[in-house]
Amino acid sequence: MQDKLFINGEWVAPENNATFPVINPATEEVFHNAPAGSANDVDKAVEAASAAFKSDWSKTTGKERAVYLRKMADGMERDLHKLTELEVKDNGKPYPEAQWDIEDAIGCFRYYANLAEELDGKCEVTELSDDRFKSEVRYSPVGVAALITPWNYPMLMASWKIAPAIAAGATCVLKPATVTPMTALEYGVYAQEADLPAGVLNIVTGLGSVIGDPLTQHPKVDKVAFTGSVPVGSRIMSMCAQEIKNVSLELGGKSPVIVFDDADIEGAVEWVMFGIFWNQGQVCSGTSRLLVQEGIRDKFLKRLKEETEKITIGDGMTEGTLLGPLVSESQLRGVLEFVDHGIATGVELLTGGRCDDFEKGYFMKPTIFLDPDVTDKLWAEEIFGPVLSVKSFKTEEEAIELANDSIFGLAAAVMSGSKERCSRVADAMRAGIIWVNCSQPTFTEAPWGGFKQSGIGRELGRWGLNNYLETKQVTEFISPEPWGWYMK
Numbered sequence: 033m034q035d036k037l038f039i040n041g042e043w044v045a046p047e048n049n050a051t052f053p054v055i056n057p058a059t060e061e062v063f064h065n066a067p068a069g070s071a072n073d074v075d076k077a078v079e080a081a082s083a084a085f086k087s088d089w090s091k092t093t094g095k096e097r098a099v100y101l102r103k104m105a106d107g108m109e110r111d112l113h114k115l116t117e118l119e120v121k122d123n124g125k126p127y128p129e130a131q132w133d134i135e136d137a138i139g140c141f142r143y144y145a146n147l148a149e150e151l152d153g154k155c156e157v158t159e160l161s162d163d164r165f166k167s168e169v170r171y172s173p174v175g176v177a178a179l180i181t182p183w184n185y186p187m188l189m190a191s192w193k194i195a196p197a198i199a200a201g202a203t204c205v206l207k208p209a210t211v212t213p214m215t216a217l218e219y220g221v222y223a224q225e226a227d228l229p230a231g232v233l234n235i236v237t238g239l240g241s242v243i244g245d246p247l248t249q250h251p252k253v254d255k256v257a258f259t260g261s262v263p264v265g266s267r268i269m270s271m272c273a274q275e276i277k278n279v280s281l282e283l284g285g286k287s288p289v290i291v292f293d294d295a296d297i298e299g300a301v302e303w304v305m306f307g308i309f310w311n312q313g314q315v316c317s318g319t320s321r322l323l324v325q326e327g328i329r330d331k332f333l334k335r336l337k338e339e340t341e342k343i344t345i346g347d348g349m350t351e352g353t354l355l356g357p358l359v360s361e362s363q364l365r366g367v368l369e370f371v372d373h374g375i376a377t378g379v380e381l382l383t384g385g386r387c388d389d390f391e392k393g394y395f396m397k398p399t400i401f402l403d404p405d406v407t408d409k410l411w412a413e414e415i416f417g418p419v420l421s422v423k424s425f426k427t428e429e430e431a432i433e434l435a436n437d438s439i440f441g442l443a444a445a446v447m448s449g450s451k452e453r454c455s456r457v458a459d460a461m462r463a464g465i466i467w468v469n470c471s472q473p474t475f476t477e478a479p480w481g482g483f484k485q486s487g488i489g490r491e492l493g494r495w496g497l498n499n500y501l502e503t504k505q506v507t508e509f510i511s512p513e514p515w516g517w518y519m520k
């Protein structure tokens with residue numbers, strides 16, 4: 033386990049050797065003391081990234097950058113089980129989920145290696161309305177990128193940013209979430225093994241409140257790519273407005289899943305569960321609002337309750353665990369405040385709530401509330417835990433209206449046996465990701481991001497690469513005749 037920051041290609045002790053405790057959420061044991069970076073450490077990291085960008089790095093070919101990305105992926109693949117265990121300890125998620133995350137992160141590096149190669153010689157001729165000129169579009173790396181990630185998929189969320197940034201020829205400083213710093217630090221190991229030039233990737237762990245602002249406000253940072261909560265995203269955006277920094281934001285959600293009468297009930301029950309209980313419901317795109325059509329409501333909820341109560345809760349390292357602890361004590365407290373509010377205000381609890389089965393660990397039960405008011409915080413606010421709220425509807429129009437009635441617009445799901453209806457509803461949903469007869473499957477190749485307060489910009493796919501590229505027009509005067517404006 034790493035106990036130093038990764039700056040300019042080397043492992044560096046943080047200023048004053050400061051550390052902070054890293055806690056296993058299943059046991060509450062402090063299993064490591066991670067390096068706590070300071071504003072000065074951030075400055076060193078940004079200076080290293082800036083110097084690397086000005087060196088030969090920004091002139092490397094995509095083919096050369098692809099080699100680094102593939103070598104990093106190979107190192108991660110070799111260490112798959114070590115990384116998986118570390119992710120489980122740090123975040124709490126069940127081992128198979130953590131393994132899936134790491135495999136996806138490896139796939140992300142390989143995918144962007146391919147896209148890096150495609151960048152070589154990429155230039156698009158633009159048809160102009162004046163044939164005295166010829167114009168083409170070229171792409172340049174954005175410069176120094178600050179990459180700020182959340183704790184729900186620590187290694188995976190970092191891969192969504194590091195891999196396209198390196199593919200584009202940018203340099204970067206990664207600031208992982210405070211509560212889950214461990215696997216993100218491991219990227220330094222793979223960068224060194226791959227001989228990635230010093231300063232291209234720097235990693236500074238520590239408290240967001242201490243190093244967040246110095247990082248995003250550093251004058252040599254050209255781009256801020258942030259994934260996290262709306263309040264922090266909003267702060268970053270307003271602060272970056274001072275220097276007109278390029279900002280992309282992946283924020284929260286309160287995504288709906290609509291189940292129509294003609295859906296396959298068993299299939300829909302499982303996807304609804306996956307949509308809110310996977311990763312302990314700590315998923316930005318989690319479908320936390322269920323809209324079920326009146327005709328199947330009773331039957332659907334009966335099956336949903338039966339299956340939900342079968343979910344095995346436990347330590348992520350224990351075989352068979354399907355729901356691990358929440359990531360931290362404060363996260364559990366925050367989610368239980370929603371549960372207590374629901375119970376205290378008389379919202380019907382179908383199942384779940386607090387879990388007293390363990391002496392230690394931040395565990396709770398998968399929880400379902402019925403029919404909160406549309407203005408109730410159970411229905412309107414992001415809970416970021418395994419808590420589903422359910423309402424019913426009569427018509428398709430009513431379902432769409434209820435689904436879209438949110439400040440968020442990250443994702444939405446629709447379950448129906450009618451392809452036409454699914455397509456119509458997909459068009460009508462105000463969200464960046466629409467799942468049809470499923471919920472949550474995420475692919476590196478497809479764009480990821482939200483409408484409304486769920487964010488600005490898209491990650492993954494070629495859209496994710498564009499986050500780290502500047503678009504440049506190169507326009508040439510090709511007429512044999514002089515311009516003839518002043519000199520007739």
Ligand code: NAD
Nearest residue numbers: 181182183208209210240244245260261264282283284316
């Ligand atoms: P958070 O906003 O509390 O923290 C995110 C990151 O920002 C952390 O690394 C944190 O240390 C850092 N940070 C804190 N203060 C900062 C500051 N002033 N300047 C810069 N950085 C600062 O979010 P979280 O609790 O880690 O993650 C949960 C949130 O992330 C949820 O709202 C969830 O919906 C969202 N999320 C969104 C996506 C997506 O793709 N849209 C994916 C995962 C999580």
